[in-house]
Amino acid sequence: MTDQPQSRAPRRATVQELRLAAFKSHRGTVLPLAPVTLLHGAGGTGKSNALDALVALCGLAGGAELEQALAGVRGGLAGCAPHGRQGFRLGCSVGTPQGTVRLEVAVRTDGRPRIAAERLALGRQLLLSTGEEARGRISAAWHSDGRQGDIHAPLSARSLLSAQLPLRVAGANPGERRVLAAVEHLLTALRELFAVDPVPALMRGWVPVSDDARLRGSAENLAAVIARIQGECRIRFGRLVQTLRAGSSQPVAGLGVLRDASGGGERVITAVDEGDGHWTSAELLGAGTLRRLAFATVLLTGPGVLQLTSAAEVPDAERLLTVLAEDLDQELCAGLLPLAQELVPRGHLRLLATARTPARLPGVLEVRCERDPASGGSLLVPAPAAVAPGAAPAAVG
Structure with a gap:
C-alpha cells in the first residue's frame, strides 16, 4: 500500500500502515490506517493484538531499553512474540512531506532482549541497515553523502536504533540531514499516541x-x-x-x-x-x-489534557494525535465515529478503534479481523471500498 503514489503529501508525519510480520497472533498481516479506521471482528480474533503493535512501536520510539519500552504492551516484551517463537518482527510506514518513511525491526526475546535487525528507508532510498549483533551491540550503517560514503558504527542493541540516531548522526551533509529529518518524522508520528480503554x-x-x-x-x-x-x-x-x-x-x-x-x-x-x-x-x-x-x-x-509521553519539541499547533479506542459497542460507534470524522479535517486527530461489528459509515476505513482456521493466526480483510480499484478484496497475510 505504501508503494502506491500519494496524491498529496501529508502536512504532518502520519502513520499510514502497520506491518505485523510476526507479532502475537499476527503473521504477515498488514493494517492500512486512514484518518478514521475501524478494526472489527469477533472476540479472540486478534483486534487488540493489532492495537498492541502500534503501542509497541510507540514505546520503542521513546528510546528506552526494550523491557521498559514495551512495558505498556499487554504481556510486556515476552508477550509480543508469537506462540513458540523467540522474537517478533513488525514495521510501519509513515507519510511525511518528504515521502514515505518505512521502518522494519526484529527483536529477539531469548536471553537478554535485543534488536536483531533494523531497516529504515525513505521511499526507495535505504537510510539505515544493520549487520551482526553480539554482546549487546549491533553493527549499523546509515546514509551519508560524505566522500567516504555511508557511516558504519556499532550501536546499542538494547533499544531501537532509529531512536539513537539523533545523537549519533552529525548532519554534516545533505544525506545525513535527510536521515535526521526522516527519523524525526518517524519518531514524532509514533510517539503521538494515546490508548484509551475506560474502566467504569x-x-x-x-x-x-x-x-x-x-x-x-x-x-x-x-x-x-x-x-x-x-x-x-x-x-x-x-x-x-x-x-x-x-x-x-x-x-x-x-x-x-x-x-x-x-x-x-x-x-x-x-x-x-x-x-x-x-x-x-x-x-x-x-x-x-x-x-x-x-x-x-x-x-x-487533545494532547494537552491527556497523560501521554509525546515529543515535547513539537508545538501543540503541529501535533497530530492518534487515538486508540478499544471495544466500542454499536451505540458508541454510531456516536463517536462521526464525531471523529468531524474533527479529523482540523488536522490534529486520527482514530483507530475496535468493535465486534462493522459500523458501515461513509468515510470510515473498515478492516475485518478473523482467524485462519488452518493456521490459527489472525487475518486482516479490508472492506471492498478500501481495496485499490480493480483489485479484489483479500486477506492480507
Whole structure:
C-alpha cells in the first residue's frame, strides 16, 4: 500500500500502515490506517493484538531499553512474540512531506532482549541497515553523502536504533540531514499516541482535583479532567455536554462535578444534571454513559489534557494525535465515529478503534479481523471500498 503514489503529501508525519510480520497472533498481516479506521471482528480474533503493535512501536520510539519500552504492551516484551517463537518482527510506514518513511525491526526475546535487525528507508532510498549483533551491540550503517560514503558504527542493541540516531548522526551533509529529518518524522508520528480503554468501575470514585489534570488511559481521573475543562474552555465543554446528551437515553441538562473538601484536600466526582437540578454522581451512572463521556473527552480535548509521553519539541499547533479506542459497542460507534470524522479535517486527530461489528459509515476505513482456521493466526480483510480499484478484496497475510 505504501508503494502506491500519494496524491498529496501529508502536512504532518502520519502513520499510514502497520506491518505485523510476526507479532502475537499476527503473521504477515498488514493494517492500512486512514484518518478514521475501524478494526472489527469477533472476540479472540486478534483486534487488540493489532492495537498492541502500534503501542509497541510507540514505546520503542521513546528510546528506552526494550523491557521498559514495551512495558505498556499487554504481556510486556515476552508477550509480543508469537506462540513458540523467540522474537517478533513488525514495521510501519509513515507519510511525511518528504515521502514515505518505512521502518522494519526484529527483536529477539531469548536471553537478554535485543534488536536483531533494523531497516529504515525513505521511499526507495535505504537510510539505515544493520549487520551482526553480539554482546549487546549491533553493527549499523546509515546514509551519508560524505566522500567516504555511508557511516558504519556499532550501536546499542538494547533499544531501537532509529531512536539513537539523533545523537549519533552529525548532519554534516545533505544525506545525513535527510536521515535526521526522516527519523524525526518517524519518531514524532509514533510517539503521538494515546490508548484509551475506560474502566467504569474506576471512574465511579472521588479523585483529587488538579489544575493540570491529564486523563489516564483507564479514565479513572475523568472527574478531575472535567473540572479542568469546565474552567478552561467553555466551548469544548459545551461540545462535550452535547455529545453526552446526543447519545444518552436519559435526560442530560448539564455536566459537571460534585466537590468534597471534608478530608483536608478537595476531591471531585463526575455528575450529570438530569433536570430540575437533580445531579446524579458517577457512582450511579451506567457503564455506557461513563465510557461515552471518556471517549468524547479524548476526542474533543487533545494532547494537552491527556497523560501521554509525546515529543515535547513539537508545538501543540503541529501535533497530530492518534487515538486508540478499544471495544466500542454499536451505540458508541454510531456516536463517536462521526464525531471523529468531524474533527479529523482540523488536522490534529486520527482514530483507530475496535468493535465486534462493522459500523458501515461513509468515510470510515473498515478492516475485518478473523482467524485462519488452518493456521490459527489472525487475518486482516479490508472492506471492498478500501481495496485499490480493480483489485479484489483479500486477506492480507
